[in-house]
Amino acid sequence: MCGIFAYLNYNVTRERRYILEVLFNGLRRLEYRGYDSAGISIDSSNQTSDPPLLFRQEGNIESLVKSVYHELRGTVLMGSSRYPVEWEVSAVRYPMELIEVRNITIIKKKRFQQIWREYGTQVECDAKFPSIQPSFEHDPRSFYADLSLVTSHPKLDGVSFSDSNIDFTCSDVAATDLNLEESFSVHAGISHTRWATHGEPAPKNSHPQSSGAGNDFLVVHNGIITNYEVPNLSHDILYIPLLVQLLIGYSQFQRPNMLWMVNLWFLITFYSVECFFPSTVYLLWFGGEGHDTASTMGKVLKETLLRHGFTFESETDTEVIPKLAKFIFDKANEEGDQSVTFSQVVLEVIRHLEGAYALTFKSRHYPNELIACKRGSPLLLGVKDLEEKASSGSSFSDAKFPSSNGQPKELFLSSDANALVEHTKKVLVIEDGEVVHIKDGGVSIYKFDKGKNGGTLSRPASVQRALSILEMEVEQINKGKYEHYMQKEIHEQPESLTTTMRGRLIRAGSCKAKTVLLGGLKDHLKTIRRSRRIVFVGCGTSYNAALAARSIVEELSGIPVTMEIASDLVDRQGPIYREDTAVFVSQSGETADTLLALEYALENGALCVGITNTVGSAIARHTHCGVHINAGCEIGVASTKAYTSQIVVMAMLALAIGADTLSNQARREAIIDGLFYLPRKVKAVLKLDEEMKDLAKLLIAEQSLLVFGRGYNYASALEGALKVKEVALMHSEGILAGEMKHGPLALVDENLPIVVIATRDSCFSKQQSVIQQLHARKGRLIVMCTEGDKASVSVGGSSRVIEVPQLLAYHLTVLRGYNVDQPRNLAKSVTTQ
Structure with missing residues (x-):
């Protein structure tokens, strides 16, 4: 991460x-x-x-840049200690200028407050620049500078400082003699x-x-170092063998014998020591005679270093x-x-x-x-x-x-x-x-x-x-004419989808696409067709993309498909068999939970297929075969173009698996033709940008949003809700429309905005019924439908219609004042558990 x-x-x-x-x-x-x-x-x-030199700063990269270049408010004063004193002055800004103050002394905060009362708020300045020689007798982080000895500097002449806008703190941001040339x-x-x-x-x-x-x-x-601290040994697992011996001894002799009493004494002693010195018990248990010293150190890195006199300042494993x-x-x-x-x-x-x-x-x-x-x-x-x-x-x-x-x-x-x-x-x-x-x-x-x-x-x-x-x-890694990477990547989808399908949708003489060629899978298609089941494994958006493709894979291949969230598969050690084909979906190819699930599937002998956007990634290297989605570089944390390219790749996977089945050839050709025209349809939909912005203005003050989907569009409901949740920081939930009456309907009122996805597919009539029921309960409906179906889904003309939830999420985030490319607490590549 x-x-x-x-x-x-x-x-x-x-x-x-x-x-x-x-x-x-x-x-x-x-x-x-x-x-x-x-x-x-x-x-x-x-x-x-x-x-x-060491420079560290809380906040984003620009905060670090400002601290290094002394563009934070005021000036950094560096003493002989490794902890400099940072002088923040809210009234003055001197980028890249260093001012040293002569005869400065370091005293505790209490002493600083006393001197401040004595000398008031006026600070005279001087043009001399002698070096600072502070003396640290205690923790330097608790010391403050003596303002009574600061003399005048011409550039600060006439500037008054008050207790509220001058502060002395300790930081490791800079040195006074930093020469940029x-x-x-x-x-x-x-x-x-x-x-x-x-x-x-x-x-x-x-x-x-x-x-x-x-x-x-x-x-x-x-990454994460798992053995940096001593584990908590307050559990009774270490005492189980002793307890068993005590019970056996008592049952055999009916009264305490010498061995029984020795075991009891050892148990009490061991427990007492563990309560007060858990690390000592850990070393005795794991680090006694016959144990490798390096192995013991590996289990107790921090504890070992503490015993050798090292002190730790951070809370990190690093x-x-x-x-x-x-x-x-x-x-x-x-x-x-x-x-x-x-x-x-x-x-x-x-x-x-x-x-x-x-x-x-x-x-x-x-x-x-x-x-x-x-x-x-x-x-x-x-x-x-x-x-x-x-x-x-x-x-x-x-x-x-x-x-x-x-x-x-x-x-x-x-x-x-x-x-x-x-x-x-x-x-x-x-x-x-x-x-x-x-x-x-x-x-x-x-x-x-x-x-x-x-x-x-x-x-x-x-x-x-x-x-x-x-x-x-x-x-590819510049924003170009766009304000945000997410906006750029949404509008790049026509090109990214074209690139994803280039060379893979094969066109015949009739100028229509007739077949699919996936070079990374051609040697393994027979094995996949013989699979007992196909298991899709992913996290977040990648999981939603796999869910979107599940129905078409089952339809064209005739093979049952199961969905697995990677972390859950590993946690419960779900069954994976040699006859299974496991498909691992990850934009980065480095997702930690997905990699662990891949390792688990390989151990169980399944054929492992990777679908990633990164050539040479860990998933690409460790799977038996796979497909690169060719979506191009995606920098925005909220995945957009990679999501649609993942769906297209998995649709092509379904077409490739079902290529030898004559009964579904007409359906295959219809899907291939649809894929071929998909980029231009996406391009047309993106012209609704301003309309999406107007709709976002209506939702700017909302705290919650529900998204109903069904069939192929259940995944779209989940993904649309995820986008609103992660970038607009609004609670949103994707709901299977068939489950509406099993709980979610209780939330519907005239205040809660609800998005219903009702495209022209096999579930269209059922979604029309859902819209009617929500309207009857005065729900605030926003319907996403196929072009030309507005009259069919708008009950009494009260429903708003949208076509691309990505655009809605983007504009909602911008209007709410959040950073689209850097959602709170999230990162693009989840490489730690």
Whole structure:
């Protein structure tokens, strides 16, 4: 759910301002993955011994940019501590200007309030810029500056400050000597945009996470580390064996014997210790003789580090990673190993990690180096050689990669190709278990095996991989003439649908489409046709798309279709058989719950089919076969064009499966013709944009919305309600119209707006009946119908008619003042559970 972006320039001079802008723009491209906080780390100077700078900020990317450039209100004052003092002045704004105040002292808040009363609200200023030398005797976060010693500065002459508009806080946003024009021939920077999972959105919980004072190791992370904290052992599972022994002993001897009393004493002692020292019990239980030390550390990362003197400032699972790296590095140095490499440290770190992750490391001990690794979360490497033209045949292994010969180059790490395409099209999709080490312009790749290298800081053999060429243009990731990505992607649907079907709907001599060709499935169609059932698995919009296609798949294939929400399938371990075909639908191809369901289906021997919008994604790589929907880059968090392309692909899947059945050929050809003309019909419907905007104005103050659908359109009801819910932040519910009398009808009154989908299909007459019943109960009806059916569905002329619920959701969101592209608490790619 988070976004990682890193940039390393080698033998090419770049100013700090340029480096910052590359990192910021990379984060902007990834902001759809999370936008509640962000951070970056860059080098403080060309002196490799200096600690890296760390900038972290709550809020979106622009909040981070402003804090780094000192465009927040006022000026940042930096002392000798790692915690600077931030001076906020609401009356003054000085972008990128630093003011140092002489003779400033640090005192507690109580003392600050006393001095403020003594000296009043007038603060004189001075033009001198001596350095600040504060003294931190206690927690620096609780200290304030002594305003009585601040002298005048000409640019602030005559400005008065009051208690209400001047504030002193502690933050890690900047240093006073940050020179934006300073040049670096080699520099490594990392950045991160966050969607909070562990810990609320706050600077301390933002990434990069640090190993401690001096920023020896810094890490950005996408994923969840499951073994970072000691589990809660207050449950009785540990005591069951002892209780069983006590019961058996008492029943055998009828009175307490010595063994029985010893067991009772041990149980009481064990329980008492567990109550007060749960981590001690955990270590005794799992970390005694015969247990692997590394395995024990893997179970209790945070507890182990606490026992070795580390302190934790954040609430995140990520903080254990840089601290563990420092622990391993320091331990190696204490044992006299001065030659330990960055990759050896990281390999030892990930040997202790459990869970899903994509990680990028930066360290002051290994300047101008970056290391990336992944398991379960996406990560790509981009290579830009500044003296050679890109070629699809490039490959590299270990230090033999051609770019390690001193040639100028730029290297990038990113969670998504969106952030790479404006820099380079030469990419490497990092595989699970791979560790990528960037050093001296060279790239080394190691395949990590957790079962090997036990107890030693060893390094596995390097592997050889080929670079891929991105089939993406920069224009695809820009908003162009549109105000929002969601608006752009809604209006791109005619083109995206055409692209989805291009080369797949085969036209015959009569200029009508006659058949379907899905190259990714052709070798597996016979197996699919012999399946006992087809299981569609997805989450959110992808699940709704599969539900929309269920009826047509059953109709044309004659195979029963079951629907599974990915997380529910995994939770209940639902039955999956070797005779099943499991179809996994995901726009990103990286959805965590869907990947777990895929792993479960593979274990049970089912044929697994992937339907994704991302070439090289985890689902695309791990399924037996699949279809790429070719919808193009979708950045808006609320899926629009990917949804319609997913439905079209699954309709073509149904056509391909049923191609050998003669009895439904007429129906197949009618569906194929309908698909062929679908893009131009969508284009015509999008002309209703202004009408949808007018309708949205009527709903702007509403708090709830019901959407009724039936048959093919039940999925449309669910998806329409989901769109309104996630972007307009209005409660909305998609309801199966056949269930109306089983509860939902009780909600109907003259105030509640209700959308009824009543298109001209086999359920049309039933939906007309639903409309009549809702009208009889004075429901506020908005009917979505087929063109020309307005008179048939508008009872007494009181119903409004719409045709595209996506447009309604978009305009409703804009009118309600919410960010269409960044819905509250949501992210585009759900790569964590």
